[in-house]
Amino acid sequence: MTDPILSIENLQTTFHTDKETIRAVDGVSFSVGPKETLGIVGESGSGKSVTARSILGLVDGPGRVHPDSSIRYHDPAFVQRIARRHPDAVRYLEDDRDDGDAYVFLEDASKTGQDLEVASGWVDLVRAPESVIEAARGSEIAMVFQDALSSLNPVFTVGNQLKELLRIHRGVTGGEATTVAAELLESVGIPDPRRRLKEFPHQFSGGMRQRAVIAMALACDPTVLLCDEPTTALDVTIQAQIIELLERLQRERDLSIVFITHDMGVIAQIADSVAVMYAGEIVERAPVDVLFESPAHPYTSGLLESIPGLAHGRDRLPTIEGSVPTPNEPPVQCRYAPRCPKAFEQCRRVHPQSVPVDVSPEQGLDSHFGDAEGVSGGSDHDDHRVSCLLYPESLPEADRLELHRARSDDRAVSAIETATGGESDE
Numbered sequence: 001m002t003d004p005i006l007s008i009e010n011l012q013t014t015f016h017t018d019k020e021t022i023r024a025v026d027g028v029s030f031s032v033g034p035k036e037t038l039g040i041v042g043e044s045g046s047g048k049s050v051t052a053r054s055i056l057g058l059v060d061g062p063g064r065v066h067p068d069s070s071i072r073y074h075d076p077a078f079v080q081r082i083a084r085r086h087p088d089a090v091r092y093l094e095d096d097r098d099d100g101d102a103y104v105f106l107e108d109a110s111k112t113g114q115d116l117e118v119a120s121g122w123v124d125l126v127r128a129p130e131s132v133i134e135a136a137r138g139s140e141i142a143m144v145f146q147d148a149l150s151s152l153n154p155v156f157t158v159g160n161q162l163k164e165l166l167r168i169h170r171g172v173t174g175g176e177a178t179t180v181a182a183e184l185l186e187s188v189g190i191p192d193p194r195r196r197l198k199e200f201p202h203q204f205s206g207g208m209r210q211r212a213v214i215a216m217a218l219a220c221d222p223t224v225l226l227c228d229e230p231t232t233a234l235d236v237t238i239q240a241q242i243i244e245l246l247e248r249l250q251r252e253r254d255l256s257i258v259f260i261t262h263d264m265g266v267i268a269q270i271a272d273s274v275a276v277m278y279a280g281e282i283v284e285r286a287p288v289d290v291l292f293e294s295p296a297h298p299y300t301s302g303l304l305e306s307i308p309g310l311a312h313g314r315d316r317l318p319t320i321e322g323s324v325p326t327p328n329e330p331p332v333q334c335r336y337a338p339r340c341p342k343a344f345e346q347c348r349r350v351h352p353q354s355v356p357v358d359v360s361p362e363q364g365l366d367s368h369f370g371d372a373e374g375v376s377g378g379s380d381h382d383d384h385r386v387s388c389l390l391y392p393e394s395l396p397e398a399d400r401l402e403l404h405r406a407r408s409d410d411r412a413v414s415a416i417e418t419a420t421g422g423e424s425d426e
Helices: 048-055 076-085 130-136 158-170 174-187 206-218 236-253 264-270 288-293 298-305 397-408 412-419
Strands: 006-016 021-032 037-041 063-065 070-073 090-092 104-110 117-124 141-144 224-228 256-261 273-278 281-287 354-356 385-387
Touching: 006 048, 021 037, 021 048, 021 256, 021 281, 037 048, 037 264, 048 141, 048 224, 048 256, 076 104, 076 117, 076 130, 141 206, 158 174, 158 206, 174 206, 206 236, 236 256, 236 264, 256 264, 264 288, 273 288, 273 298, 281 288, 281 298, 354 397
Parallel strands: 037 256, 037 273, 090 104, 141 224, 224 256
Antiparallel strands: 006 021, 006 063, 006 070, 070 117, 104 117, 273 281, 281 385, 354 385
């Protein structure tokens, strides 16, 4: 398994009000590898956009990313640059001392000081100060926002906005900035780019505005591109063009893409792997072909059945009754249970954990629960994980329930012993 370029572990983003605390993102974990496209899908209100904004430190008050969260950026060149600038924030993983104020973690590095050379490691963007987050924002991890029109300032030309970005982040000014800006517009398929630089956003069509926003995201040559529903407001033809554009740019620039959408059809076209979100949690994660051929979570099945092309022989499209709940309490049950056609009594008493869809009896469970939940890697079974009390399929119901309870209480060892042959108390 290729090492990830970006990995998220136990991401928790909350919004505190006078009346309640909204747990918009609640324990989300995933990773994206080099040149990979990860699709994040779910209904509106599932926490997809807040997840993307959390990665870049763009959550406005009263929102807050919990300090126990971890957002790890693994690009060796960036890790090396930050480690050289902030030597007091560096910790080597073989060092047993307390982390303290460390936010640069080195796995494989040689030399020291300004000669430090990093082969592998990461910068934790939750622990890091704002100056480090700003260094990563745009130049390492960039974002294409949901509404292209609101992402562009209506009183400045597109050229002015592109050139300002180039001046701030790359120090490019004057005629050189104009040339680079025109090249960026040309790279995203906007014809006559020098003339278009002089036009205002309202003079661009919807598809061209989206291309301009993508050009702005690419201005600093990032490694990871976060795309927050970039095709939502576009017609089908323009939507296909934007997807084709992103695929071409990914090949040309070796981009890793996190593509957020509520459209399962778009996910089928662009993603390599998929994370399905519901009420602030990831409820299923799998390679895209596996997810579409063998969806495990009832919520994923409901999303797929709502695609017109897959509703064979039906007069009406199936719907998922109800709506996504507001996650304002710690989860003590399955948040999808009130809408789930397969829910049973225990679904309202036990909060499901991320587990493999199935396990091989000869391997046991210990090979599946050694790493952080939801992070890619491990055996083939780990490629398809689901948060549902119906899984792992090969285990009896009593053992499944005990496994989920124990993992929910941070007692994984006890759960493994029970599920692999110990006595169950059910």
